[in-house]
Amino acid sequence: MRSIWRTLDRDLARDIGLVCLADLVVGVSYGAITVTSGFPVWAPMLLSLLVFAGASQFMFVGIVASGGNPIAAVVAGLLANARHLPFGFAIGDVLGERWASRLVGSHLMIDESVAFALAQRDADRRRAAYWACGIGLFVCWNLGVVVGAFAGTVISDTDALGLDAAFPAVMFALVLPSLKDRATRLPVLVGVVVALATTPFLPAGLPVLLALVGVLAGVVAKDPAERPEPVPEPEEVC
């Protein structure tokens, strides 16, 4: 564990800290919204500790609070979280060989930790970025939720702070280095168009997964002649 902190340079640590801070504020709002919509105080804390995936937690609470079926809320949350399967395939090696670190590391897998890992050049930095971001966010998110659940409506409207624009901008900055690779640009473009075009018609979570057809487009465009050898396509496992 100590080597992780040694590999983390100042800039990377500061960037990760900033994202953790923003997530803490969103956590406060999540805790407040959940409790004010009639949930017991422990509910947002339990969800945040065990599920630890913001978008699916908001969705779960929203559906149950509006009188929806809890089974529908669970299914919607699972659909939103299915993207972690291809994520794990991409960054699985940063979790190491030991089962303990795989178990803990898997739980820390979220959009931000994956994006930070993918944005690093070498394996050591990837590992350091993943763990630092995962642990930092787990602590900040849960801390924020506890504060929000008890403090109520202190910051229930993060939209007024523009935080909803900060998250996509952060993610864009992290994805940007990967777009330097020309072979990645077409798949990304196709994926983004498919996701946006299907969002009005499909339940949340599904359009993101459908973006994976962009990867197929990349495969087809790259070698029209040569069929790929049995490649485990992430699409199929979903």
Add this chain to the structure above:
Amino acid sequence: MDPVDLIIATVVLAAGTFAFRFAGPVLRARVTLSPRAEKLTAMAAVVLLAALVAIWTFTQDGGFAGYARPAGVLAGGVLAWRKAPFVVIVLAAAATTALLRLVGVP
């Protein structure tokens, strides 16, 4: 909602989510991927993250998110492209959107 039902629903959602998270690294360790397949898995993750950026930027509950948010993301995006420090990107995106909302842009 009954507390017991709430706990059961939470645990089921948590278990399913963990299964998704755990399956990737475990399967990944079982199979030896060709360098090409390995590139494809990384590409798939980038495509997913880019799709998330687009959905978060433009949509809200399946509809259009309004103009303030995309404008903020655009400001942050341009700064990211110009290699501005992370702090500047985050603050510019949030401030642009917050100010636009303050003057009444949806």
